Amino acid sequence: MNMKVDLCGVTLKNPVMTASGTFGAGEEYSEFVDLNKLGAVVTKGVANVPWEGNPTPRVAEVYGGMLNAIGLQNPGIDLFIERDIPFLKQYDTKIIVNVCGHTTEEYVEVVKRLAEQPVDMLEINISCPNVKEGGIAFGQNPKLVEDITREIKKYAAQPVIMKLSPNVTDITEMARAAEAGGADAVSLINTLTGMKIDINRRKFVLANKTGGMSGPAVHPVAVRMVYQTAQAVRIPIIGMGGIMNAEDAIEMILAGASAVSVGTANFTNPKVTEEIVEGIAAYMEKYHVNDIKELVGAVV
């Protein structure tokens, strides 16, 4: 049984990775999960300089999901290179670094710094709903998606994954724009912009008023978008959005994802990523699937 996935020339031992922002750079969860068992660790977004993020409260629970507005707090690329990459290098897993910025120049600066680092892929966050500049501002306009992708590709030494927002009229348009700009892969979906109001205090629960919604309630939306995108582009898709267990991951793969990222579920079950790897293997055994590739986009 082969669970290996080839993603733009990088071989992952299985299709399960972590979703950016939910897993730090792996250190905290390494007490619960054997990182060697994961296909890849996708790090929290990193910028050219440290970012303080948003005021608190930064999270709220909603029915079947949660909202977050962390605001991309990160230690900056210098400390990330000095501390987080060496930590992850101890493990036999692939390292995918999520990159964020306010401007194209800031993204490019991080991408250039990472060019000589031992990381396997880059995921470019053009879809964060919680920062005013950069983030989603790039991800809601196909022209900007194509331009920033092309610019980043000029400097990237590793394959580039563009992370797409679901907060658009037609996500396939953004996926095509990323492909046209030279993206090696796309990942979707980032969170859906939401809001929660405390009716007793008549106040917004999040200091940022709005936050990105994730969790099982968004899973069907994500599956639909992955499916549509799979019909629209030839580059591989990394599927994410509300994956809570192996069944959800398999659904995403059948919809057309070559690999999957697990995010919010880590908060509900710190060992979930490892359990999803085992669950996919059990499914393959049950249905006599010899190679995971047979499942990619296999919905009929």
Add this chain to the structure above:
Amino acid sequence: MRQNVSTGVFVEGLKVERLRKKMQTKFEEMVSIIRQEEIADDIYSMWLGAEQIAAYAKAGQFVSVYSNDGSRLLPRPISICEIDREKNAIRLVYRIAGKGTAEFSGMRAGMQLKVVGPLGNGFTKRDKKAFLIGGGIGIPPMLQLAKELDCEKQMVLGYRDELFLTDEFEAFGKVYLATEDGSAGTKGNVLDAIRENGLTADVIYACGPAPMLRALKEYAQENGIECWISMEERMACGIGACLACVCKSKNKDAHSNVNNKRICKEGPVFLAEEVEF
């Protein structure tokens, strides 16, 4: 790889091993409720059989308690009120604040919950004349500290009106009360009780609402007293990965590289002068 002559081990290899095999200090356990009772209006006391957590827990740490309802994804961070290492049990005293805690309050002995812990840093114990100050639902974590601190200590507990855990604190020293309605002790807050009774101390340990902690920080600064406060914030992961529960710090934090500290990881207990809130 270089061989270290004196120890006969491979230096680089050793470094990697040490990092990788960091001692486990947090545990995920399915625990049984030993007993639960309502000790005041909407305030519950729950003993849990949690072998590993009880073995490692310290006063001032907390646990993440997970809902059995799949629609509630996030664990509820609840401070540890007492640790019984002989019976491998921990006690949580919590207030119903929403649907998650309402669910826990409806559970009976024998029922099971998923708990991860112990989390956070806990109190740094000093051998000095101490104030242990709790306000409202910040009172429970002070009980384990009262048990552990072997020094002159004065417990100052602030309530809105209805008392809870007061008798249990009395077993460990002198207790001073403050109530907002004046129904017991000093009418007012914990600082009013300290002033009315003419109390002094060399170190403060406190947990309670932000206005109380802010007032204590100021009081400690004016009097040149060391002051440890336990903070709270909405959390998601509870283990330091998601960066939801940060507070502002006076100086740049080594981990975040900005003036933010993670309450679940660097805290929940901080030296008051280190944090801004």
